[in-house]
Amino acid sequence: MALKIIVDAFGGDNAPLEVIKGCERAVRELGVSIILTGSEPKIKKCAGENGLSLSGIEIVHTDDVFDIHEEPKEIIKSGKNSSMAMGLSLLAEGRGDAFVSAGSTGALVMGATFIVKRIKGIKRIAPSPVLPGDNGSFILLDAGANTECRPEMLVQFAIMGSAYMEKVMGVKDPKVGLLNIGSEETKGRELEIEAYKLLEKSGLNFTGNVEARDMPRGDVQVVVTDGFTGNIALKLYEGMGSFFAKKVKWIFSGAGKLGALFSMGKIKQFRKQMDYKEVGGSALLGVRKPVIKAHGSSDGTAFFNAVRQAKRCIEGDVAGVTESYVARMSAADKE
Amino acid sequence: MALKIIVDAFGGDNAPLEVIKGCERAVRELGVSIILTGSEPKIKKCAGENGLSLSGIEIVHTDDVFDIHEEPKEIIKSGKNSSMAMGLSLLAEGRGDAFVSAGSTGALVMGATFIVKRIKGIKRIAPSPVLPGDNGSFILLDAGANTECRPEMLVQFAIMGSAYMEKVMGVKDPKVGLLNIGSEETKGRELEIEAYKLLEKSGLNFTGNVEARDMPRGDVQVVVTDGFTGNIALKLYEGMGSFFAKKVKWIFSGAGKLGALFSMGKIKQFRKQMDYKEVGGSALLGVRKPVIKAHGSSDGTAFFNAVRQAKRCIEGDVAGVTESYVARMSAADKE
Known part of the structure; x- marks a missing residue:
């Protein structure tokens, strides 16, 4: 049926x-x-x-x-x-x-x-958008529902996100990263320090902290954080996307028809990569x-x-x- | 002397x-x-x-x-x-x-x-980078020193940031925004809800919440938040900048010499706008x-x-x- x-x-x-x-x-x-x-x-x-x-x-x-x-x-x-x-x-x-x-x-x-x-x-439902990265897309959760989280909630987000990336996006054994302000396991707030320990023994493919700077690379496929930080990261990601799209357009407005013609295919490819419409929406995991x-x-x-x-x-x-x-x-x- | x-x-x-x-x-x-x-x-x-x-x-x-x-x-x-x-x-x-x-x-x-x-x-010293925005640059603080903050600390950051933007960057009566997950004053955690009230009566030019999506526009000149969120925002800003710089280069690699020639001035201008070296460093306010x-x-x-x-x-x-x-x-x- x-x-x-x-x-x-x-x-x-x-x-x-x-x-x-x-x-x-x-x-x-x-x-x-x-x-x-x-x-x-x-x-x-x-x-x-x-x-x-x-x-x-x-x-x-x-x-x-x-x-x-x-x-x-x-x-x-x-x-x-x-x-x-x-x-x-x-x-x-x-x-x-x-x-x-x-x-x-x-x-x-x-x-x-x-x-x-x-x-x-x-314990909690998390809106979980899939974002484009240079080496492939990644899921970010919680992207905004639970502004304050306990460490065990972040572990559950990691489980939910891993299941999604594996079963929907076809990523085998997805890598999980904890969004944090440094790479060492002692970095961050109590939330990150405790979540790090729990993620290490979770049996998931946890690869440690991921700094916001490295998110756009898309080296890990599941990025977990609390809903406040996740929402800031998601919206900045979107905002920077619009900002740069505008800039690329501005740069090309002087490129002449010939230059634009040569690059149009790549611009389209890039826009497609950055376009939320291609993904669909955010799963509520x-x-x-x-x-x-x-x-x-x-x-x-x-x-x-x-x-x-x-x-x-x-x-x-x-x-x-x-x-x-x-x-x-x-x-x-x-x- | x-x-x-x-x-x-x-x-x-x-x-x-x-x-x-x-x-x-x-x-x-x-x-x-x-x-x-x-x-x-x-x-x-x-x-x-x-x-x-x-x-x-x-x-x-x-x-x-x-x-x-x-x-x-x-x-x-x-x-x-x-x-x-x-x-x-x-x-x-x-x-x-x-x-x-x-x-x-x-x-x-x-x-x-x-x-x-x-x-x-x-109460606290805050690393305070100045970031490029579409309509002008803005200062972000705390960018990483104080991962957990009380509402009154955010008000002090607003004072420090306003003084800097006015006296160093020459912005008259700089606008202050509270980094938050929505525009309404009821949005965010206890920290944001309380800081909002204090900022409203601070006598500063507080214009309300600013969503991360709108940060790159540069409509406000002082963005205040706790050091954890600020560090995530700063590093994502930098990371997205590198990501897009790489993409622009890739797009132009096919533009042909003529197209590149037409656009090179603008690319340079854009790079200059995005370049931290132009600013100097982060003041520790x-x-x-x-x-x-x-x-x-x-x-x-x-x-x-x-x-x-x-x-x-x-x-x-x-x-x-x-x-x-x-x-x-x-x-x-x-x-």
Whole structure:
């Protein structure tokens, strides 16, 4: 039976048009079926006006949309009839296999925690974007949900991230690095010093501290840190990307047509490497079933990629792999 | 009388040759005199072999060099005869007006704190690099010394950074931003939430939170955060800079001579904008007298710029301005 991906039709800046575009393409190219949550008349009207087929797409109607400026906890209160909460409930009930939304990250983390629930033994859910590096991409977690963490949470992030990189990104035995302010194991705050010790005996492929300076090299595939630091690092990564893209454009504005022509292929290749749309979105790791947070400014391609990413999470059984690792580890601790 | 800058002749990867080069040029172009600390025979031999003049340069001899891998606190113990500790002592004794070293940041912070001492009322010394932004440069502090901070320390960083940007960089009424994971005042950890409130009533030109994504724009001139987060942000900034410089080079390797010719001026301009050597080094703010940490890989130009930066700190009386601001604020608190 085809996998069924639930998608929030009213999350993000370009909803519902770009959501529908991405889903139509996903049905056609990925062989999945889709459940869209949100206003049925609006979805049908938008699809009709833009000549998009809804074949393979079921709609579960709700009029409510979760406001991005609302407090995250409202997702299980005043927002419980929103297209986001509805999608999470359908996932919890087993009506679909994964959920994609471009709505509020905070609400999605909160809703995933209380509606879909965490993997057994996992303390916190972490938004986990995959970022481009020079020698390959890497996953960064926690990227913003848990601003204060205990050392054992960082170990769990390492387990979750390793499972993802291995099962979804096909990296064998991914290297894990602890984001820190120096390479020695005595560096950092109490959090890093304790997490270092725990990671060393975790059985993961822990290669020690990674300094922020070395992150863009992409020498390790899993970078763990608390949600405050991770959010700063993620957003600086994005901000520097935009800054440099602008600069490259400026430099080339004087290169003349000939120079631009020679370099255009490489610029495109570079932009593709740096483009979040290629990745899809951030997996919310630690949830019992795959939940993908698509970027707020996602277009049809980004939504298509997010659905593809959700499909790969199911196929790779990231949650199952994480759960058995955590169970093995806690059994070893008891010995 | 000419200002006298004390320079550690044996700090950094390129000591003493590049240090001497920078100092020779500083004597010639800035009208300052220099005290070099370190092995007199080695300095004289190096200068002689490379045809560098030591005119205007006094040498205060010591054989010891502080090992960069040594624990910072050793600067006031086993390292107290090192060229770094000697320079700090000369500064404390009033034999010179400012000190420049490219040695260990940790040791320099420790030595500055205990040998030169802090400005009255200032709780912590912060390494404070000036970083390039699209709309102008900005100072980031604390960039690594105090991994855990209290809210009032962030306010002091804001005062120190504002004094520096105004008096050394010539920015009138510099804007202050609190590095945070969102724009609302309720965002962040207890540290940010409390610091936000204190900054609002500080009398500084506080413009609210700044997200890491917006840092490269350079819309605010003073960015304050704790030393852990600041160090991650600084090193990621540097790392992304190298990554993109490499990419730009790669893109141009196919642009053909004509295209490269058209763009070379802009590339050079961009590189200059991103180059730490142009700035000099990181001022250690909060010390009673100017102490500049030059980059470990500084060349003659970078040392020259660090000496120029030290001179500007003296001329702008950054420490005096900071002290009177802190005094005014604590008087206002008592009212």
